[in-house]
Amino acid sequence: MFGVWAPGEDVAKLTYYGLYALQHRGQESAGIATSDGKRLLVYKDMGLVSQVFDERSLASLTGHLAVGHCRYSTTGGSTWENAQPTLDGHDGSTVALAHNGNLINAADLRDLVAGHRVEGHRGEIARATPPTPRWSPPS
Amino acid sequence: MIAIDEDGLRSQRFAPAAPHGCVFEYVYLARPDTTIAGRGVHEARVEMGRTLAREHPVEADMVMPTPESGTPAAIGYAQESGIPYGQGLVKNSYVGRTFIAPSQTIRQLGIRLKLNPLREVIKGKRLVVVDDTIVRGNTQRALVRMLREAGAAEVHVRISAPPVQWPCFFGIDFPTRAELIATGLAVEEVCTSIGADSLGYISEEGMVAATRQPPERLCTACFTGVYPVAMPEDGRLGKGVLELELPLGGGGRGGGGDSDPRAVGERHPHRQAPLVDVPVLDVDGVPTSAGGGAAEAVLRP
Numbered sequence: 297m298f299g300v301w302a303p304g305e306d307v308a309k310l311t312y313y314g315l316y317a318l319q320h321r322g323q324e325s326a327g328i329a330t331s332d333g334k335r336l337l338v339y340k341d342m343g344l345v346s347q348v349f350d351e352r353s354l355a356s357l358t359g360h361l362a363v364g365h366c367r368y369s370t371t372g373g374s375t376w377e378n379a380q381p382t383l384d385g386h387d388g389s390t391v392a393l394a395h396n397g398n399l400i401n402a403a404d405l406r407d408l409v410a411g412h413r414v415e416g417h418r419g420e421i422a423r424a425t426p427p428t429p430r431w432s433p434p435s
Numbered sequence: 436m437i438a439i440d441e442d443g444l445r446s447q448r449f450a451p452a453a454p455h456g457c458v459f460e461y462v463y464l465a466r467p468d469t470t471i472a473g474r475g476v477h478e479a480r481v482e483m484g485r486t487l488a489r490e491h492p493v494e495a496d497m498v499m500p501t502p503e504s505g506t507p508a509a510i511g512y513a514q515e516s517g518i519p520y521g522q523g524l525v526k527n528s529y530v531g532r533t534f535i536a537p538s539q540t541i542r543q544l545g546i547r548l549k550l551n552p553l554r555e556v557i558k559g560k561r562l563v564v565v566d567d568t569i570v571r572g573n574t575q576r577a578l579v580r581m582l583r584e585a586g587a588a589e590v591h592v593r594i595s596a597p598p599v600q601w602p603c604f605f606g607i608d609f610p611t612r613a614e615l616i617a618t619g620l621a622v623e624e625v626c627t628s629i630g631a632d633s634l635g636y637i638s639e640e641g642m643v644a645a646t647r648q649p650p651e652r653l654c655t656a657c658f659t660g661v662y663p664v665a666m667p668e669d670g671r672l673g674k675g676v677l678e679l680e681l682p683l684g685g686g687g688r689g690g691g692g693d694s695d696p697r698a699v700g701e702r703h704p705h706r707q708a709p710l711v712d713v714p715v716l717d718v719d720g721v722p723t724s725a726g727g728g729a730a731e732a733v734l735r736p
Contacts, residue, residue: 301441320464321464
């Protein structure tokens with residue numbers, strides 16, 4: 297994973313080279329999310345960092361902050377749906393998330409979240425639990 | 436927890452730390468130019484090679500690595516044993532994981548797509564071949580055969596990690612226990628299986644010592660089966676757990692309704708891409724944990 301906050305810099309390209317240096321950590325999918333603080337853009341696909349991005353896609357990722365991810369799947373299949381950064385949220389709050397590691401109680405957490413949502417989301421547990429103010433754990 | 440924004444950089448501790456760093460980072464995962472907990476990864480690997488030479492000496496003419504991951508340990512083995520280091524294999528680093536379900540014709544090219552022997556270097560020599568791990572054994576079997584065909588007089592395999600016998604639930608997609616060659620076979624049997632003249636693994640103690648970390652701060656579960664935290668019950672772990680239908684247990688109140696005829700834990704027939712654990716073979720003819728990237732790309736809109 298890579299993250300950068302740098303007004304005035306080309307954060308998409310910085311993140312690209314960050315992921316390029318981290319390619320050995322995951323070679324199945326790659327993605328970058330950028331934001332200007334008001335809106336979020338995510339571009340991701342299956343493949344190596346150098347296969348997923350080109351000049352055009354990087355140029356379209358504008359903003360002053362970015363997170364990037366290259367994935368080696370250990371929980372959740374190697375699919376586009378599970379590629380990161382994930383994008384989710386509710387009215388007025390959107391979250392892009394890049395996550396590394398395994399949550400060994402992922403199934404329990406997923407069941408817990410599913411019980412508290414009108415429509416249970418599927419996919420990586422990280423995607424099912426964006427830190428939005430709309431949901432709070434049961435007391 | 437670290438936050439970076441217009442107010443600068445700040446950090447906050449939200450839980451007591453009880454680190455059990457992954458020993459496999461030192462063996463294989465990390466880039467060699469990384470430093471983890473004050474220990475340079477390249478130097479740790481060279482030290483593992485030196486230890487390996489002391490623990491499993493052999494009379495030979497040349498020490499060579501399986502490139503690239505075996506290189507630092509091979510350098511260490513050569514240093515400690517006094518046997519000259521040489522490069523007996525050329526690796527093509529450009530064979531990525533792009534085409535992981537190739538045709539039978541391409542698959543039969545096997546390991547030669549990635550590794551080719553330097554015949555003039557190998558011919559007539561007694562070789563010590565150093566690699567970091569044996570997982571299924573297929574790659575080493577093909578490698579030993581290739582070296583013999585290239586004229587090697589003897590092939591002695593040395594591994595800079597102990598036998599991998601247990602699955603990892605924290606970030607390595609090792610195959611199931613049944614697929615790990617060291618689970619069912621003793622060292623002698625693994626040696627016979629891969630066709631080597633001799634086989635030696637570094638000891639767990641030797642590996643841990645090379646990391647210069649206190650043993651209690653490392654996770655060595657893939658070698659020892661001792662996990663640093665309690666594991667959930669069977670069936671609620673593993674790569675496919677998130678593709679199972681909601682809810683898995685009795686915990687959730689939403690998800691699949693009472694009228695849903697599918698059994699708990701059964702995959703939903705429509706809402707998910709295929710699980711990738713169905714056999715996907717790489718260029719070595721080995722089911723790959725890299726999953727079906729290219730295979731699934733053709734299924735997507």
